[in-house]
Amino acid sequence: MSKIIEIENLQLTYAPNTSLQRQALQNINLTVESGEFRAIIGPQGSGKSTLLQVMAGLEVGLGKVIVDGLDLRQKKNRRMLWQRVGVIFQQPERQLFEDSLYNDVAYGPKNIGLSSEEIERRVKTALKKVKLGEEYYPLSPFKLSGGQQRRAAIAGILAMEPKILLLDEPTAGLDPKGRQEIMNLFSELCRKQGITMIMVSHDMEEVAHRADKVTVLQKGTVFLEGGPQEIFAQGNQLTEIGLAVPFASELANALRERGKNVSNVTTLADAEREVGKMLRRRNGH
Ligand code: ADP
Numbered sequence: 001m002s003k004i005i006e007i008e009n010l011q012l013t014y015a016p017n018t019s020l021q022r023q024a025l026q027n028i029n030l031t032v033e034s035g036e037f038r039a040i041i042g043p044q045g046s047g048k049s050t051l052l053q054v055m056a057g058l059e060v061g062l063g064k065v066i067v068d069g070l071d072l073r074q075k076k077n078r079r080m081l082w083q084r085v086g087v088i089f090q091q092p093e094r095q096l097f098e099d100s101l102y103n104d105v106a107y108g109p110k111n112i113g114l115s116s117e118e119i120e121r122r123v124k125t126a127l128k129k130v131k132l133g134e135e136y137y138p139l140s141p142f143k144l145s146g147g148q149q150r151r152a153a154i155a156g157i158l159a160m161e162p163k164i165l166l167l168d169e170p171t172a173g174l175d176p177k178g179r180q181e182i183m184n185l186f187s188e189l190c191r192k193q194g195i196t197m198i199m200v201s202h203d204m205e206e207v208a209h210r211a212d213k214v215t216v217l218q219k220g221t222v223f224l225e226g227g228p229q230e231i232f233a234q235g236n237q238l239t240e241i242g243l244a245v246p247f248a249s250e251l252a253n254a255l256r257e258r259g260k261n262v263s264n265v266t267t268l269a270d271a272e273r274e275v276g277k278m279l280r281r282r283n284g285h
Contacts, residue, residue, distance in 0.1 A: 187210055
């Protein structure tokens with residue numbers, strides 16, 4: 001695997017030299033491999049959104065930031081990002097505006113001057129990925145349900161065929177079914193198409209379930225980094241900074257504190273296996 005994002009000594013201060021000065025990020029070092037699903041977690045105000053904005057080229061700090069081979073210290077490189085990096089910030093459906101679903105998804109590809117055949121191919125492919133069939137094409141995006149609108153907005157981003165998706169709480173405000181549909185879609189885009197995912201989320205169950213690696217931010221710096229099992233095994237450190245851990249990890253951590261020999265777990269299936277092992281040991285099997 002190759003590195004698709006490389007950040008060294010990143011520091012970002014909002015409103016420098018004013019009374020509103022705020023150091024949002026400091027001393028950030030971070031590497032993401034191509035095709036990885038990375039989760040970024042941390043308490044409110046820890047710098048998660050700012051970090052995504054930097055990766056999207058929308059904010060510029062001090063330090064080295066390379067995204068897909070482009071050095072974002074240079075303005076011309078930041079401009080080239082928008083065809084490679086898709087950004088899905090909170091409630092992307094607010095940006096739907098065209099008269100029909102089809103035209104909305106076609107907007108980006110049209111803007112970069114693709115042929116009409118290529119535009120059509122991209123729109124159809126993107127809408128198929130988000131499971132919106134041809135019967136929806138002529139409808140006003142505002143006639144769609146909340147979950148469908150979210151998927152329509154995501155299709156607009158996918159039609160640009162990005163290599164990296166930056167997701168800021170992408171399931172916020174959806175019901176459990178809608179949430180699961182969207183998360184399944186992102187997992188599939190990552191696993192089957194190799195799109196690199198960087199997701200900011202407060203949903204620890206989803207983070208545990210989907211991420212290859214987790215970066216925990218606290219006060220603008222990297223507090224912990226590792227695989228989800230390793231991260232969520234450190235329940236005390238996470239709760240100290242105000243973060244929750246998935247239910248299964250909490251159970252395993254509590255059993256470990258009682259002296260039980262339990263491996264790191266993040267899902268209920270893992271927990272079931274570990275409890276099974278514990279019971280067999282107790283019963284002398
Ligand atoms: P998170 O996404 O983890 O909640 P943010 O990246 O939004 O954190 O914010 C990090 C810090 O920067 C916070 O202290 C926040 O108040 C501050 N901040 C965020 N955006 C701005 C801005 N546009 N101007 C000034 N300060 C900001």
